[in-house]
Amino acid sequence: MYNFTKLILFGIYRGKMKFSKPISELIRERHSSRNYSNENLTITEVEKIQNELLKYNSNNYFFKLVKEKKSNMDYLLGIITNKHFSNIQFGYTFEIVVLFCTDLGLGTCWTGLFNKMAFSSCLDKKTFQKIGFISPVGYSEDFTSKKGRKPWSELFFNEKNQPLNKNDVQTYHEAIEMVRLAPSGMNLQPWRIIYYKNKYHFFVERKKGIVALAFKTLAIDIQLVDMGIAMCHFELYANENGLIGKWSKESSINHPDDWQYINTWIQISNK
Ligand SMILES: Cc1cc2nc3c(=O)[nH]c(=O)nc-3n(C[C@H](O)[C@H](O)[C@H](O)COP(=O)(O)O)c2cc1C
Numbered sequence: 001m002y003n004f005t006k007l008i009l010f011g012i013y014r015g016k017m018k019f020s021k022p023i024s025e026l027i028r029e030r031h032s033s034r035n036y037s038n039e040n041l042t043i044t045e046v047e048k049i050q051n052e053l054l055k056y057n058s059n060n061y062f063f064k065l066v067k068e069k070k071s072n073m074d075y076l077l078g079i080i081t082n083k084h085f086s087n088i089q090f091g092y093t094f095e096i097v098v099l100f101c102t103d104l105g106l107g108t109c110w111t112g113l114f115n116k117m118a119f120s121s122c123l124d125k126k127t128f129q130k131i132g133f134i135s136p137v138g139y140s141e142d143f144t145s146k147k148g149r150k151p152w153s154e155l156f157f158n159e160k161n162q163p164l165n166k167n168d169v170q171t172y173h174e175a176i177e178m179v180r181l182a183p184s185g186m187n188l189q190p191w192r193i194i195y196y197k198n199k200y201h202f203f204v205e206r207k208k209g210i211v212a213l214a215f216k217t218l219a220i221d222i223q224l225v226d227m228g229i230a231m232c233h234f235e236l237y238a239n240e241n242g243l244i245g246k247w248s249k250e251s252s253i254n255h256p257d258d259w260q261y262i263n264t265w266i267q268i269s270n271k
Pocket of ligand 1: 133184187
C-alpha cells in the first residue's frame, strides 16, 4: 500500500512555494478546456512545464509533454511503468501538474478516454509502459465555465450519516469545498466524506452498471484517480492555510455498505 506520508511532504512543499495565486483561486479557475487556439506554447512555457514534470518521476509512473503530430497540439501524458502503481497517488500528482498549468494561464482537460494509437510512438516498447490518461495543454478558447457540482448534502456527512453542517467543520469548510470543486471522470463526483471528531474519512461511492464495466477497460481505476485528485485539493488547501494534519488508515468507521473506504485526514491543529 502506498505510504501517504510522502503526499504530505508534497503538499507542504507545494503549498509554501509553488503557485503564484492562492490554491483556492486556482482550483476555482481550472475547468476542462476542450477548444484551443492554434498557437504553440512558448519555449519558456515548455521549459517550465518540463522542469515541473521532472519532479514527479517515480518507479511507477512519469509524465511527459509531447506534440501530437496530427493536431499539432501539446499534450501531457501520464505514463505507467509498473503494474502495481497507486491510482490515488497517480491522480494526486497529475492534478498538481494540471494546477501548475492553470497557474501559467493554460487550459487543460483530464482525459481518460483517448485514441491510444495517436500516442503509441511516445512509448518505449522495450519496457512496460502504458498511458493512463492524457491532457491537452494550451491556450483555451473555451468560454464555458466549470460543470455543475452536487450539493454538500449529497457528498459530506456527519457520523450519523446526516448531511454535514458547514459550521461543524469551521476552518475546514473551504478545504472540503475544494474537494467538491475537483474534476472527476464523467463528472460523477464519487468522493464522500464522513466527518467525526476532527477526522475526515474519505470514501469512494463507485458508479455501478454499464459505466463501471466501461471503466474496467481503461488502464487506470478512474474513480481512484478521482479520489487522488480530491485528496490533492484538500491537502494543498490545508497546507497553504496552516491546517495541520496527516493521512492515516483508520478502521471500524460506520459507513454505507456501497462506499469503499480510502483514507482519513486527522486534524492535528487549527490555525
Ligand atoms: C480521471 C478523469 C478522466 C476524465 N476523462 C475525460 C474524458 O475522457 N473526456 C472528457 O471530455 N473529459 C474527461 N474528464 C473531464 C471531466 O468530464 C470533467 O472534469 C468534469 O466534467 C467536470 O468539469 P470541469 O473539469 O470543467 O470542472 C475526465 C476527468 C477526470 C478527473
